[in-house]
Amino acid sequence: MQTKPVVSLVVPFYNEGAAVDVFFETIGATLATIDTITFEIVCIDDGSGDDTLVRLLTMSRSDPRIKVLELSRNFGKEAALTAGLDAATGDAVIPMDADLQDPPGLIVHMIEKWRLGADVVLARRTDRHTDSMAKRGTANLFYKLHNRVSHVEIPSNVGDFRLMNRASVDALKRLPERQRFMKGMFAWIGFRTEVVEYERPARATGSSKFTGWKLWNFALEGFTSFSSAPLRIWSYIGSFGTLLTLAYLVFIVIRTLIYGIDVPGYASLLVSVLFFGSLQLLSIGILGEYIGRIYMESKQRPVYVVRQVYGDSHEP
Numbered sequence: 001m002q003t004k005p006v007v008s009l010v011v012p013f014y015n016e017g018a019a020v021d022v023f024f025e026t027i028g029a030t031l032a033t034i035d036t037i038t039f040e041i042v043c044i045d046d047g048s049g050d051d052t053l054v055r056l057l058t059m060s061r062s063d064p065r066i067k068v069l070e071l072s073r074n075f076g077k078e079a080a081l082t083a084g085l086d087a088a089t090g091d092a093v094i095p096m097d098a099d100l101q102d103p104p105g106l107i108v109h110m111i112e113k114w115r116l117g118a119d120v121v122l123a124r125r126t127d128r129h130t131d132s133m134a135k136r137g138t139a140n141l142f143y144k145l146h147n148r149v150s151h152v153e154i155p156s157n158v159g160d161f162r163l164m165n166r167a168s169v170d171a172l173k174r175l176p177e178r179q180r181f182m183k184g185m186f187a188w189i190g191f192r193t194e195v196v197e198y199e200r201p202a203r204a205t206g207s208s209k210f211t212g213w214k215l216w217n218f219a220l221e222g223f224t225s226f227s228s229a230p231l232r233i234w235s236y237i238g239s240f241g242t243l244l245t246l247a248y249l250v251f252i253v254i255r256t257l258i259y260g261i262d263v264p265g266y267a268s269l270l271v272s273v274l275f276f277g278s279l280q281l282l283s284i285g286i287l288g289e290y291i292g293r294i295y296m297e298s299k300q301r302p303v304y305v306v307r308q309v310y311g312d313s314h315e316p
């Protein structure tokens with residue numbers, strides 16, 4: 001008899017104690033309907049402060065498919081995902097959220113497309129009515145701006161929920177950056193990609209871990225990781241400013257020659273000093289964003305630290 005292909009689900013948990021039971025109940029029911037595949041469920045406890053780990057371990061004791069990775073502190077979702085992808089041994093890997101916002105029902109369709117030859121199967125939300133107006137608006141703006149300035153196009157309304165075959169997971173693992181903007185990295189590797197669509201439900205329990213400030217930093221990460229346009233734009237703005245200044249200079253010199261020295265001019269002087277001063281600060285700030293990232297990268301610290309691995313039946 002042929003051995004069944006293995007599919008790894010990679011699920012990051014951060015303070016999701018309330019979600020653990022519901023998650024496994026739902027996922028268990030779904031996986032039971034797919035008997036052509038052997039599943040492995042890699043759960044990452046991203047330094048939760050609640051009883052997430054205890055609950056995960058309880059689940060893993062009764063289910064050998066569950067492997068639990070405990071990180072030494074909260075490293076953030078991107079790092080937790082990376083840890084999970086590194087630990088996953090499947091022929092295909094599906095990262096998904098613990099809050100059931102990534103409907104398990106889609107797994108069947110993803111696997112179908114994979115077996116028909118797709119390397120990567122993306123899950124695209126058809127609508128985002130469960131997100132607030134502000135979140136939807138800013139997300140749209142982000143995708144538009146990002147895809148305009150960056151050299152890799154991030155498909156809009158696609159999250160981390162996707163299926164990746166072994167080759168694409170291995171390709172992803174070769175990206176060494178410490179600051180991990182997963183959406184961009186997923187897009188960067190390419191591969192033959194298919195899409196399945198779904199409606200994103202609201203969170204099963206608890207509340208989103210991504211607040212406004214976190215999202216803003218996330219967006220900054222996206223821009224700086226995949227585009228150097230914000231850096232280069234200053235040469236153009238600078239050149240344009242220089243040209244304007246030159247023209248103005250000629251104008252002033254000629255005017256002074258013809259009409260003599262004109263003392264008033266306080267307003268225009270102040271405005272131009274302030275304007276160029278703030279422009280310079282802004283551009284230095286943007287330089288700083290990149291230099292800060294170069295600094296972080298150059299330290300070569302690991303993306304995550306594992307405190308302990310539990311129920312690891314797949315490792316040699």
Ligand code: UDP
Pocket residue numbers: 011012013014015016046074075076077080096097098099101207208209210
């Ligand atoms: N998460 C994590 N570490 C963090 C923040 C979030 O592992 O520092 C996990 C969280 O437990 C969930 C997933 O990432 O499984 C998505 O988080 P959330 O639902 O808060 O994000 P949203 O759906 O609002 O984008």
Ligand code: MG
Pocket residue numbers: 097099101203208
């Ligand atoms: Mg969520």
